[in-house]
Amino acid sequence: MTATTSAPTTRRLTTARAMSEGIAQEMGRDEGVFVMGEDVGAYGGIFGSTGGLLEKFGATRVLDTPISETAFIGLGIGAAVEGMRPIVELMFADFFGVCMDQIYNHMAKIHFESGGKVRVPMVLTTAVGGGYSDGAQHSQCLWGTFAHLPGMKVVVPSNPADAKGLMISAIRDDSPVVYMFHKGVMGLPWMAKNPRATGPVPEEPYGVPIGEAAVVREGADVTVVTLSLSVHHTLDVAEEMSSRGVGVEVIDLRSLVPLDTATVLNSVHKTGRLVIVDEDYQSFGLSGEIAARVAEVDPRMLRAPLARVAVPDVPIPYARTLEQAVLPTRERITAAIDGVLSQ
Amino acid sequence: MDSDIRVELYRMMVLIRTYEEAILREYHADKQPVFDIGAGLVPGEMHLSAGQEPVAAGVCAHLGSGDAVTAPHRPHHVAIAHGVNLDAMTAEIFGRETGLGRGRGGHMHLFDPAAHFSCSGIIAEGMPAALGQAFAFQRRGTDRVAVAFAGEGAANQGAFHESLNLAALWKLPVVFVIEDNDWGISVPRSASTSVPSNGVRGAAYDIPGERVPDNSVEGVHQAAGRAVARARAGQGPSLIEVHTLRLWGHFEGDPQAYRDDLDGVPGRDPIPTYESTLTEAGLLDPERISKIHEDASVRVEQAISFAKDSPIPSGEQARDHVFAQEAHR
Numbered sequence A: 001m002t003a004t005t006s007a008p009t010t011r012r013l014t015t016a017r018a019m020s021e022g023i024a025q026e027m028g029r030d031e032g033v034f035v036m037g038e039d040v041g042a043y044g045g046i047f048g049s050t051g052g053l054l055e056k057f058g059a060t061r062v063l064d065t066p067i068s069e070t071a072f073i074g075l076g077i078g079a080a081v082e083g084m085r086p087i088v089e090l091m092f093a094d095f096f097g098v099c100m101d102q103i104y105n106h107m108a109k110i111h112f113e114s115g116g117k118v119r120v121p122m123v124l125t126t127a128v129g130g131g132y133s134d135g136a137q138h139s140q141c142l143w144g145t146f147a148h149l150p151g152m153k154v155v156v157p158s159n160p161a162d163a164k165g166l167m168i169s170a171i172r173d174d175s176p177v178v179y180m181f182h183k184g185v186m187g188l189p190w191m192a193k194n195p196r197a198t199g200p201v202p203e204e205p206y207g208v209p210i211g212e213a214a215v216v217r218e219g220a221d222v223t224v225v226t227l228s229l230s231v232h233h234t235l236d237v238a239e240e241m242s243s244r245g246v247g248v249e250v251i252d253l254r255s256l257v258p259l260d261t262a263t264v265l266n267s268v269h270k271t272g273r274l275v276i277v278d279e280d281y282q283s284f285g286l287s288g289e290i291a292a293r294v295a296e297v298d299p300r301m302l303r304a305p306l307a308r309v310a311v312p313d314v315p316i317p318y319a320r321t322l323e324q325a326v327l328p329t330r331e332r333i334t335a336a337i338d339g340v341l342s343q
Numbered sequence B: 001m002d003s004d005i006r007v008e009l010y011r012m013m014v015l016i017r018t019y020e021e022a023i024l025r026e027y028h029a030d031k032q033p034v035f036d037i038g039a040g041l042v043p044g045e046m047h048l049s050a051g052q053e054p055v056a057a058g059v060c061a062h063l064g065s066g067d068a069v070t071a072p073h074r075p076h077h078v079a080i081a082h083g084v085n086l087d088a089m090t091a092e093i094f095g096r097e098t099g100l101g102r103g104r105g106g107h108m109h110l111f112d113p114a115a116h117f118s119c120s121g122i123i124a125e126g127m128p129a130a131l132g133q134a135f136a137f138q139r140r141g142t143d144r145v146a147v148a149f150a151g152e153g154a155a156n157q158g159a160f161h162e163s164l165n166l167a168a169l170w171k172l173p174v175v176f177v178i179e180d181n182d183w184g185i186s187v188p189r190s191a192s193t194s195v196p197s198n199g200v201r202g203a204a205y206d207i208p209g210e211r212v213p214d215n216s217v218e219g220v221h222q223a224a225g226r227a228v229a230r231a232r233a234g235q236g237p238s239l240i241e242v243h244t245l246r247l248w249g250h251f252e253g254d255p256q257a258y259r260d261d262l263d264g265v266p267g268r269d270p271i272p273t274y275e276s277t278l279t280e281a282g283l284l285d286p287e288r289i290s291k292i293h294e295d296a297s298v299r300v301e302q303a304i305s306f307a308k309d310s311p312i313p314s315g316e317q318a319r320d321h322v323f324a325q326e327a328h329r
């Protein structure tokens, strides 16, 4: 299922289009795959994740739901238990509060509690992230929260090709997969975007393995471990720094559960310096987890103390000046890399 | 109905519409020629309430500033009708230090303790708070009431049903107001709701429930009058649904391609309709109408200027206000 393309891909898609193409191809292949959520039908997903699916597959397989997340996510779980492969959209990850019980006590635990006898092959897609002043209830990443709770895989694509490949892998996976897409990587026409939100995507179906990070830029001086929209910011910074003669190695985690520790360790072993860039809250989360994985193996790999660029344990503020002060911006990433290199 | 009240209802609806039109203008002013949701003086999602004025005006006419109101993600009409500080609310929408939440909250998160007003962007989750406010009013032996506003989409959420049951069980002085504007973003009511009227859902919890079918401000005023009186008299909660109108998109920038009812919308605007009614009744004339519009416009532009002239919060203070700094007593 890994990506093998016969000819170099020139066709370019937005991340949103790549996601919905992956879904469409799996729906064409497997009658059991269906899509459900708020505004996934005629609207095509508020962030474009299900664009064109209603037209292709009709309202029996692409279902708009009432605003009843507990009921429809629970419905997805039940359908998955009976062998279907639901793709259920929670419009914003921030809304998990109204339905988390179905997610973490049911979707994530049924396989374990049944001694492995009951499978829940379901994909829960959800939009994350801020940067456009949507305030404290519509801007959070929260992937650390999902990844913390055992029983669900968590994937977080940063670009179109991975978005399609991870979607196909998630649908085919026999475990529940939480698929978290940052609004800022979708390539939406109505939101400021990084040019990397559009990119080459192979036309045929392919999978990106869940649990494999990608070294998206090589460099000898410092490792930056990151994910999602922050990958784009970090690559921008790395490009800028290379003109100053600094080699930044950038790792896009792509999956949080399972976490590809080996790729992180190999890189840190090489560079001896580590910066973790995470748009989630700083404490008790992803950045601490990465630091712990390094420290558990050999803290002497680090030639300087590591640095974290994350949201400093404050809800995401509305006003632009305040929001930009807490998000992992290029300025904060640059400062952190400079800080680590100066020691 | 009392003539002064009728004119007052009209005046309030005009003030709300004038406000929403001004926010519409300011919101889009610097998102041209390409719409970018994060750009401009007022960034982020913007849910405006044009068409829904009768609900806010009709209900809040029965409330004093001691009564509590909770609103959802589409809060401006309710906030204005309940007397939320207009300057501070506008400054919040502009993300300024003088805003209700010092620029931290934004338009879905308006908190005005003086008016016992709050709102939330999570569907139906503002409703339980109204129970707590009603509980406090009841325990303190007052006749104050709490009113929870939400869209018809919210009536399919667990928090709505749990709140109705608990409020009924404890006879809390709460009024639940459902604004049925036919749409939950792109999902028509017919595709989301199993009953033709949310009013009937009151029966499930043994409380009065009714539906005002025509977006008439006087119909709302009468229904709310009964419900608020019941609550003040200690007879417990009531449920009102109003069939209202979403005149504009779900949020600004919504292309509304899904919307099949747009042709019928202009004739359904409640404000011209009520204006004709009051004109025929001899309560309004062109001169009075333009004076009411002018006053509204002056007030609204004053609030917009206040907001624009207010300081932008400094990034240095981005970590403030997570916890209370001083002991309460």
Ligand SMILES: Cc1ncc(C[n+]2csc(CCOP(=O)(O)OP(=O)(O)O)c2C)c(N)n1
Pocket (backbone or CB within 6 Å): A038, A067, A069, A091, A095, A098, B073, B074, B121, B122, B123, B150, B151, B152, B153, B154, B155, B181, B183, B184, B185, B246, B250
């Ligand atoms: C728990 C939750 N689910 C979904 C959303 C996304 N959302 C915001 S507004 C909206 C539609 C709400 O419809 P309705 O309650 O009828 O209010 P209206 O927007 O029509 O005023 C949805 C689904 C949300 N904010 N919270």
